[in-house]
Amino acid sequence: MLAQHLFNGLMLGVIYALVATGFTLFFGVMDVIKFSHGDVVMLGAFTALATYAAASGAGITHPALLLAFMLAAALGVMALLGALMARVLVLPLRGAPAINVLLITLMAGTAIRESVRLFYPQGSNPKPFPRLLPEGAFEAGGFTLRYDSLILLGLGLAAIAATGLLLERTRLGLAIRAVAQDPETAAVMGIPFRATVLATFALGSALAALAGVVNGLYYSEVNFGVGLLLGAIGFSSAVVGGLGSVWGAVLGAMVFAALQTAGALVVPGGSAYRDVFAFGAVIALMTWRPAGLLAERSAERV
Amino acid sequence: MTHARHGAPPVTAAAALEVRDLVAGYDQADVLAGVSLTVAPGEITCLLGANGAGKTTLVRAILGLTPPRAGEIRLDGMRIDGLPPHRIAALGVGAIPEGRRVFPRLTVRENLLTGAWRVRDRAAIQRALDAVHEAFPRLREREGQLAGTLSGGEQAMLSIGRGLMGEPRLLVIDEPSLGLSPRFVKDNFAIIAGLRSRGIGILLVEQNVHQTLAIAACGYVLQGGRVVAAGSSEELRHHPALLSAYFG
Numbered sequence: 449m450l451a452q453h454l455f456n457g458l459m460l461g462v463i464y465a466l467v468a469t470g471f472t473l474f475f476g477v478m479d480v481i482k483f484s485h486g487d488v489v490m491l492g493a494f495t496a497l498a499t500y501a502a503a504s505g506a507g508i509t510h511p512a513l514l515l516a517f518m519l520a521a522a523l524g525v526m527a528l529l530g531a532l533m534a535r536v537l538v539l540p541l542r543g544a545p546a547i548n549v550l551l552i553t554l555m556a557g558t559a560i561r562e563s564v565r566l567f568y569p570q571g572s573n574p575k576p577f578p579r580l581l582p583e584g585a586f587e588a589g590g591f592t593l594r595y596d597s598l599i600l601l602g603l604g605l606a607a608i609a610a611t612g613l614l615l616e617r618t619r620l621g622l623a624i625r626a627v628a629q630d631p632e633t634a635a636v637m638g639i640p641f642r643a644t645v646l647a648t649f650a651l652g653s654a655l656a657a658l659a660g661v662v663n664g665l666y667y668s669e670v671n672f673g674v675g676l677l678l679g680a681i682g683f684s685s686a687v688v689g690g691l692g693s694v695w696g697a698v699l700g701a702m703v704f705a706a707l708q709t710a711g712a713l714v715v716p717g718g719s720a721y722r723d724v725f726a727f728g729a730v731i732a733l734m735t736w737r738p739a740g741l742l743a744e745r746s747a748e749r750v
Numbered sequence: 751m752t753h754a755r756h757g758a759p760p761v762t763a764a765a766a767l768e769v770r771d772l773v774a775g776y777d778q779a780d781v782l783a784g785v786s787l788t789v790a791p792g793e794i795t796c797l798l799g800a801n802g803a804g805k806t807t808l809v810r811a812i813l814g815l816t817p818p819r820a821g822e823i824r825l826d827g828m829r830i831d832g833l834p835p836h837r838i839a840a841l842g843v844g845a846i847p848e849g850r851r852v853f854p855r856l857t858v859r860e861n862l863l864t865g866a867w868r869v870r871d872r873a874a875i876q877r878a879l880d881a882v883h884e885a886f887p888r889l890r891e892r893e894g895q896l897a898g899t900l901s902g903g904e905q906a907m908l909s910i911g912r913g914l915m916g917e918p919r920l921l922v923i924d925e926p927s928l929g930l931s932p933r934f935v936k937d938n939f940a941i942i943a944g945l946r947s948r949g950i951g952i953l954l955v956e957q958n959v960h961q962t963l964a965i966a967a968c969g970y971v972l973q974g975g976r977v978v979a980a981g982s983s984e985e986l987r988h989h990p991a992l993l994s995a996y997f998g
Contacts, residue, residue, distance in 0.1 A: 619867070626853050626864045633851040636813045638839035638868035638916060 451591045453709050459597055459666060461705035462604035466659035467682025468689065468697035469611060470652030475691045476628035477648045478538055480549040484557030485656055486679015488526055491560055492657025493577070493670040494568060496522040500578050511580040518580075522657040530653025531646040539645060557675070565672040574671040577664035600662050607658055608698060611651070615694060624648050628692070677723070684730050690740030699741060704730065765824070766791045766920045766951025767812070772821035772831075774811040780819065781807040783975040789920065789951040794942070796954045796962045798986070799972035800996050805955045806848065808972070809924045812953070813845055814838040825920060840868045844918030848925040848955075850909040854898025858889055861897045861908055865915030875915075882911040885944075903934040910941060920951040927958050939965060959996070963987050971995045 467489055474482045496518035503517045537556060541549050565571045581596035615621035626634040627644045635641050663678065664670040685704045689696030704726055711725025733741075767789035775781040781804045789795040799805050810816035812823055814835035823831040830838050839845070844865070852861050862882060866875045883890040886907045892900060897908055906926065913921055926942060927935040935958070943965040945952055956962040963969065963983040971979040971992050979991035986992055 622856075622860060622863060623867065625856060625860075626867075629853045629855055630851055632815060632835075633845075633847055633853070634864065635835035636815065636839055636843075636845040636847065637864045637912065638836050639864065640834070640836040 449590050453713060455593065455597070457705045457709035459601050460708060461702040462601060462608065463659050463663050463666070464681050464685050464701035464704055465608055465698040466604060466655045466662070467678055468685035468701045469608070469694055470656050471683050471686035472689070472691055472694055472697040473624070473648050473652045475686070477624060477645050480538060480546055481683065482538065483550055483554040483679070484533065484560060485682065486675035487557040487560040488530065488653050488675070489656045489660040489663070489678050490670070490672060490675030491529070491564065492522040492526045493660030493664040493674065494564055495525050495657065496661045496664065497575060497577065497670060515580045519658070519661060522661050523654040526657035527650040527654040530649040534646050534649035538649070539642060561672055561675065568672070571672055574669050577668050577670050579668055581665060597666065600666055604662055607655060611655065612694065620647060684727070688730060688733060688740055690742035693742050696740065696742035703741070765789060766826060767953060768824040769812070770822045772808070772811060772818050772823065774807050774816055774818040776816070781975050782811070784821065785972070785975070785977055787970050787977065787980070789953045791951045792949045793946055793967035794952045794954050794965055796956060796966035796969035797972060798956065798959055798962065798969055798992065798995065803972040803995065804975040805972055806924070809922055809955055812922055813843065839916065842919035844913040844916055844921045846909050846913040846921065846923040846926060848928060850905045852897040852905050852908050852912070854896065856897055857894050858897055858900070858908055859893045862889070862912050862915050865912035869916060878915045878917060882914060886911055902930055903937070906930060906934065906938055918950060920953070921945065922953045924955045925957065927956065959992065
């Protein structure tokens with residue numbers, strides 16, 4: 449029983465971590481909170497759904513192939529959208545108060561959400577998300593481990609590990625970390641500021657798309673409003689972890705998922721109150737540690 | 751290395767850097783009101799002046815951080831004014847910024863690699879790294895340490911090493927002794943004096959007049975955004991404008 453809850457909590461934590469990483473990356477390089485990030489998660493899921501419809505319509509039936517197309521389209525399109533949003537919404541506001549970026553991305557997120565609701569065929573209804581992963585499960589005692597969940601968990605963890613490696617081992621990662629710590633000095637060292645920002649937003653948005661697809665596959669459903677809650681959770685996770693640190697964001701996401709899971713267990717009435725419990729606990733956590741768990745020391749970034 | 755201790759500032763043809771009639775500033779105000787200077791390869795040209803004279807603005811304009819409003823900046827004859835900073839760096843301008851500005855949460859090695867970020871050839875990067883390690887063995891010892899944990903003197907070495915990693919044609923050194931303990935200021939000047947043997951142009955911005963003139967071949971004195979004196983170090987040492995630039 450406990451193992452079951454641990455596994456479910458870990459799965460949620462991985463989805464939240466994928467979202468929170470974007471928040472923390474964007475804050476790292478541009479000192480901004482991009483409030484449309486949750487809606488990019490949702491749009492990623494819908495892009496995958498539309499790709500599924502198009503590919504099945506074209507006669508493709510192999511589940512792995514379908515999934516590969518869906519992931520490629522969702523990640524690719526969201527990466528482009530992320531870079532585009534950075535180019536037209538965030539970079540031009542460099543030097544303006546951070547609250548302006550917050551407002552403009554809040555509006556962009558609403559526009560994305562409402563566009564999906566209005567223009568996606570029957571967009572206001574929840575959509576079944578195709579079950580493309582192998583059915584079946586391990587059973588041991590009261591513990592059920594579904595193969596599809598295991599694959600999703602592996603996929604999410606691999607993406608987080610790959611992001612960590614990219615940041616710590618590659619030339620692009622060095623550029624992102626240098627720009628996050630001191631953009632001016634990075635520029636005079638030869639690191640192009642705008643290109644690095646665009647790449648960072650593309651990376652964060654591709655991770656958001658992956659979160660959307662993993663979330664859709666896990667719950668077998670997606671709706672146009674799913675980004676609101678996932679965005680709020682991802683943002684909270686990033687802040688709990690201490691905005692600016694990727695590992696902090698992952699830790700914050702795991703803490704949030706643990707709180708939700710604990711809330712579902714200990715609060716009478718069960719899972720209906722898990723978000724109330726988790727957000728309440730985050731509020732308490734923030735008053736105890738206002739700067740987050742891995743608080744950003746003076747210039748600590750990414 | 752012999753260098754001209756007498757005579758006029760270096761001639762234009764040999765200049766690594768040539769600034770002509772530069773006007774630059776922020777918002778409405780012009781900080782630089784038409785500055786011209788040249789930096790010759792193989793020697794140190796210094797830029798002296800009190801706080802607010804426009805030294806920082808001139809450095810920012812050369813590095814591309816504050817695009818000039820008028821005038822020209824040429825690197826080996828090629829116009830660089832108005833280019834973004836990363837392009838200017840790619841053309842061969844190395845920077846040792848004021849306050850050292852090491853990346854505190856990158857390791858010593860990663861800090862050095864940012865200095866060679868535009869270099870694609872791995873062998874060339876390794877050669878530059880070896881050369882820096884040879885000049886500053888301390889940086890090799892501290893390779894995996896976060897730069898934020900280094901002492902001020904070690905950070906100064908790191909900042910100089912990072913500025914050399916891209917094998918620049920022109921090195922701009924801004925206030926290198928600021929914030930260093932007196933003992934290390936002396937070492938730092940010795941290190942900078944040693945850079946002359948690289949044959950590149952060096953523009954040294956400093957407050958420390960006497961130690962600077964001791965290693966520079968020539969220099970300029972800025973006051974109120976204008977060059978009020980120029981000449982060899984020997985000439986500048988006794989120039990009345992130098993005194994008035996700081997105390998006038």
